Amino acid sequence: MKSKLIYILFIICISGCKKATTKNDTELAQEIQNNPVEVSMDTNAANFLKDSSVTALSIGIYKDDKTYIKHYGEIDRSKGNPPNDKTLFEIASITKTLTGTLAAQAVLDGELNLDDDIRKYLDGDYKNLEYEGQPILIKHILTHTASLPSNNKGINELSRKNEDSLSFKFAEVEGKYSKDLYFNYLKEITLDTVPGTRYRYSNLGANLMGHILETTYEKSFSTLLDEFVFKKAGMTNTKMNLNEEEHSRLANGYDDKGNQMPHFPMPIKLWGAAGALKSSMPDLIKYMQFQLDNSNAVVQESHKKIYQENDDEWVGYFWRVDENKEGAFYHHHGGMFGANTYFYVYPEYKMGIAVTTNVGGGRAASVLGEVADGLVDDLKPFGEKSISRAISNVCFEDVDKGIQYYHQLKKENPNGYNFSNENELNVLGYRLLRKGKIKAAIKVFTLLVAEFPEASNPYDSLGEGYFEDKNYELSLLNYKKSLVLNPENDNAKMMIERINNISTK
Known part of the structure; x- marks a missing residue:
């Protein structure tokens, strides 16, 4: 039964590996059977697609200097349109890890110091951005310990309501937001705890880091991404704003009930540093390789552990850092109205994993997380099993x-x-x-x-x-x-x- 399943999945999935013209389908199927990476991808994908809430999945793995990309299912239910290497997905908060990489670059360039008061980079009076005389520092923004609200004004208020139309209302608020509104809200905020003492996830803070980086380099956030990350990693299909052709390749997003969801509003009105990037699986693999480069000083700086949550969990430059007997690994989740992505970097295993689907919400995040966990458990070369x-x-x-x-x-x-x-x-x-x-x-x-x-x-x-x-x-x-x-x-x-x-x- 196992060999038949693998062969069937081989036929129906779209693979990022080029097909050798000198081999027939039987020979290729046999190769897949003998390749533990391919077997794990197919097996975990089959389990994922058993859940009725999801229809599409893309998996990217970089392991031992080899690249594996596969796509499964269909983007739009009953349309027979599988994702492919050109499909763009909203990677949401995975964006923050790129923002963190830029911050690490700025620290090494001497443009930023982790202990800088953030008000050094703000125009005007922000006496409110301190608690009992303790200001918000750069490192507090990067580790979500600044005691800032989680979102722009109006978003948290909507979150308290339980309505099917919330995603569209969120998109409407974000679409109307401006930098003037952002800074006005920043002046209204009252901190309720000493910065650096409590983890509180903040998209608002991540966007503030976008502004700080623009201020230090006197360049746009998009320009900085292009200069310091995209060009160095060879990423050509990762963008904030999309032209017409690129937008045609952006996967439609759905909730777990099958309702089509809005995309994050474009053009980006703020900085997009919290979660506005769209990317393809081949580009995520390139970013994975970039993050696995032990000789890259910026990468090593961005992986530093800054804030400790418990014995084996830290936060770095927006990266979640977990450490166990097998070493440290770096990861982040990105969730949007109609998208979920997990991104993992395992230097000790010489491996990276990315999984993404065009379905948003907690249920899809959960089943997608099981795919990521399953792949890691199958493919890690040593250590404890799940x-x-x-x-x-x-x-x-x-x-x-x-x-x-x-x-x-x-x-x-x-x-x-x-x-x-x-x-x-x-x-x-x-x-x-x-x-x-x-x-x-x-x-x-x-x-x-x-x-x-x-x-x-x-x-x-x-x-x-x-x-x-x-x-x-x-x-x-x-x-x-x-x-x-x-x-x-x-x-x-x-x-x-x-x-x-x-x-x-």
Whole structure:
């Protein structure tokens, strides 16, 4: 069955590898069978496309100096139009890693210092951009610890509403925004904590870095990208604004219900430094190679760990930096109204991975993340394997047997699987929850709490499981435990309020 599946996928997918004219289809299919990278790509793509919310997937891998690109499915449902190497995707917040690369360039050029007060690069009086005498520094912007709002004025207010039309309203607000409005809002902001002490993701801050870079170099942000990244990496299909021909290659975006979503408004009114780039998979591979170049001083600077979130998670120049026994790796997610992308760089494995789909939202992000995790687990040359993947199939068949298998593996092979990362069981629990297996998800989340009793997020996840099961008493109890362990857990605060409102009705 396995060989037939691989052959079928070989026929229906579009591959970035050129087909040798001297080999027939049978010989090529046999080569794919024998290539673990190709097998992993096909297998994980097949699992991805089983989810009814998604229809298209592009995968790019750079490993051991070889490039692999494949495209699956169709961009528009029932149109038979698969993505290809020329297809442009909105890569959203992956843009921030390029902004971080420019900031690293500026630091090495002596144009910026990580400890600079950001007001050095702003015209006018911004006394509000400090807390108890502590100003926002450049490094706080780069690590999302500046205590700035997450978005432009008007976006957060819309986020509190639960409407299907929100994406279009977001796009309308962004489309009307201007730099004058941006700086006026910057003067209205009141910081609520000392900068550098708390992680709070901020698109507004990332755009501010675009302005700071323009100010230091006296060049447009787009020019800086072209000069310091695109030309050096050989990227010719990554753009902020698109001409008519390029726009015709931009993948239509959808939500997980199949509704077409708006693209990020063009032309870009601000700097686009937070998430306005569009790119093709071949260009993402080139960017991957650029980021894997250990001889590039700018890349090495951009990978520096600046702010530590916990024992093994850091933030660098907008990069998420994870470190374990196998070394450090660098990654970012980009989500737009109708797009999701994951981008990973593993210097220790000499490998990079990019996966993208033209479906936005949390469900697509989750299943796409499983593709990325599956590829890494299949292809990394050494280190622990994913315990989540090891027990997943058993858990979906019989969760009690799956949990029993977990304990068996932990006893018999404690160093062979990643038991130390709480996200392993958390991801599995949410996979079960997403498939409507609520009772099974609760059991996995209960195991998660037992394994990590001092962590906040496991209780938050168990609280969500009980909430979906309409057991509001136990849901409330677990959200309160989560909040005790992490007083900054805004989701727990929101859910406690929501449950209390349900209880009073």
